[in-house]
Amino acid sequence: MRVCPSALRACAVTAQALRSRQKPRLLPGVTEPVSEKRPQAVFLIDEGKDVLSDITTDAVIIGAGPCGLFQVFELGLLGISAHIIDSLSIPGGQCAELYPEKPIYDIPAIPVCGAQELVDRLMKQIEPFKPTFHLGEEVVEFARREDGRFKVGTSAGTVFNAGTVVIAAGVGSFQPRRIGIEGADVFEGTGIHYRVKNSSHFHGKRLVIFGGGDSALDWVLELAPKAHSVTLVHRRPEFRAAPASVAKMRDLVSAGQMKHFEGLPHALITEGDVLQGVHIKLKDGESHALDADHVLVFFGLSPKLGPIAQWGLELEKKALKVDTEKFQTSLPGVFAIGDINTYPGKKKLILSGFHEAALAAFAIQHHLFPQKKQFLQYTTTSPIMHQRLGVPD
Numbered sequence: 001m002r003v004c005p006s007a008l009r010a011c012a013v014t015a016q017a018l019r020s021r022q023k024p025r026l027l028p029g030v031t032e033p034v035s036e037k038r039p040q041a042v043f044l045i046d047e048g049k050d051v052l053s054d055i056t057t058d059a060v061i062i063g064a065g066p067c068g069l070f071q072v073f074e075l076g077l078l079g080i081s082a083h084i085i086d087s088l089s090i091p092g093g094q095c096a097e098l099y100p101e102k103p104i105y106d107i108p109a110i111p112v113c114g115a116q117e118l119v120d121r122l123m124k125q126i127e128p129f130k131p132t133f134h135l136g137e138e139v140v141e142f143a144r145r146e147d148g149r150f151k152v153g154t155s156a157g158t159v160f161n162a163g164t165v166v167i168a169a170g171v172g173s174f175q176p177r178r179i180g181i182e183g184a185d186v187f188e189g190t191g192i193h194y195r196v197k198n199s200s201h202f203h204g205k206r207l208v209i210f211g212g213g214d215s216a217l218d219w220v221l222e223l224a225p226k227a228h229s230v231t232l233v234h235r236r237p238e239f240r241a242a243p244a245s246v247a248k249m250r251d252l253v254s255a256g257q258m259k260h261f262e263g264l265p266h267a268l269i270t271e272g273d274v275l276q277g278v279h280i281k282l283k284d285g286e287s288h289a290l291d292a293d294h295v296l297v298f299f300g301l302s303p304k305l306g307p308i309a310q311w312g313l314e315l316e317k318k319a320l321k322v323d324t325e326k327f328q329t330s331l332p333g334v335f336a337i338g339d340i341n342t343y344p345g346k347k348k349l350i351l352s353g354f355h356e357a358a359l360a361a362f363a364i365q366h367h368l369f370p371q372k373k374q375f376l377q378y379t380t381t382s383p384i385m386h387q388r389l390g391v392p393d
């Protein structure tokens with residue numbers, strides 16, 4: 001691996017620590033609030049921004065959902081280390097983002113497992129292989145190099161020179177749902193924000209925050225003491241956010257330290273090219289003007305196949321066609337596992353993705369080292385696998 005050393009720093013982060021949003025703070029390269037809980041597993045997080053040269057690696061995995069995480073494990077058993085990229089700021093894909101609290105009943109040998117628990121277990125399982133995570137970065141560029149290797153580039157400017165690529169992108173990269181009012185795109189990143197890159201940017205400012213989930217409430221609580229004013233607007237009385245956060249928000253409203261309205265965004269208030277506020281439509285249909293220097297929108301995320309569809313790989317109904325021996329796409333050296341792929345009989349289940357990851361790992365090993373003889377070894381009895389796993393013989 002060839003990396004500018006200053007671009008990498010050891011960061012102790014677990015899925016749990018990354019996911020918890022009780023006390024927002026920013027990690028380098030991570031744009032969503034994460035907690036300061038004591039981490040249990042150590043991984044390298046690449047800040048990505050000031051990489052001077054390409055990162056050369058055997059394998060890049062696009063997508064840190066359950067299948068991408070298990071791909072790290074299967075590659076690790078074969079002695080292949082991987083870089084793993086996700087546009088989300090947390091690992092776990094749909095499990096972590098869409099249904100972390102829900103139980104899963106069809107993971108072999110685990111009668112019941114919370115979706116976030118599954119992600120935490122996978123993170124623990126891949127710990128010996130020390131993958132490098134690049135979170136909060138969308139893969140936007142992909143090309144086959146003349147030497148048969150691959151160029152993979154992210155939205156943060158990180159560039160990889162990869163021997164193989166595994167696309168484990170699920171239903172696509174999760175993108176923030178937009179506010180959906182006229183002219184909003186013009187102010188995106190200046191007056192209207194879907195992510196918080198630097199919270200100090202909002203200190204002393206008049207803020208209107210839309211949303212009723214954890215992200216909206218976490219930022220309300222974080223910014224209320226530091227902003228000039230905070231107004232929360234949510235479309236209905238019930239919140240999806242943690243009840244404790246909602247209770248704290250209501251306390252702040254009662255103490256006159258912030259405002260809360262039930263309503264929907266209606267129109268922007270602008271003066272020239274400066275955002276001055278936003279009109280909201282209240283429940284009774286009345287329009288109400290709110291002054292704002294910045295509008296923060298947390299309407300959740302929706303998946304988008306996005307750039308992957310443009311990479312020239314054979315598609316069928318928005319999924320990547322693969323064979324069932326190697327789970328290789330139409331481009332040799334590029335593999336696809338999990339929800340993103342399709343083949344006769346495909347079932348979009350986590351256990352299918354785990355099987356696909358195991359077979360893809362052998363195919364990847366063969367692609368990288370065609371002369372190497374392949375043996376099927378059991379983790380129970382293989383000394384080399386014990387060494388890689390860091391367990392005694």
Ligand code: FAD
Pocket residue numbers: 062063064065066067068085086087088092093094095098099103104105106137138139140168169170171172173174306307308337338339340348349350351353
């Ligand atoms: P995902 O989990 O979708 O992860 C893909 C990751 O790739 C995402 O994090 C995404 O941000 C990232 N990504 C995509 N494109 C890019 C890009 N260009 N750059 C960077 N990152 C990118 N399955 C079961 O087996 N059992 C169940 O009980 C079950 N229950 C479910 C309940 C619900 C409510 C839902 C929604 C799904 C359920 N599933 C269940 C399905 C299961 O969650 C999926 O099959 C599984 O998440 C697929 O894993 P994956 O790793 O392929 O993709």
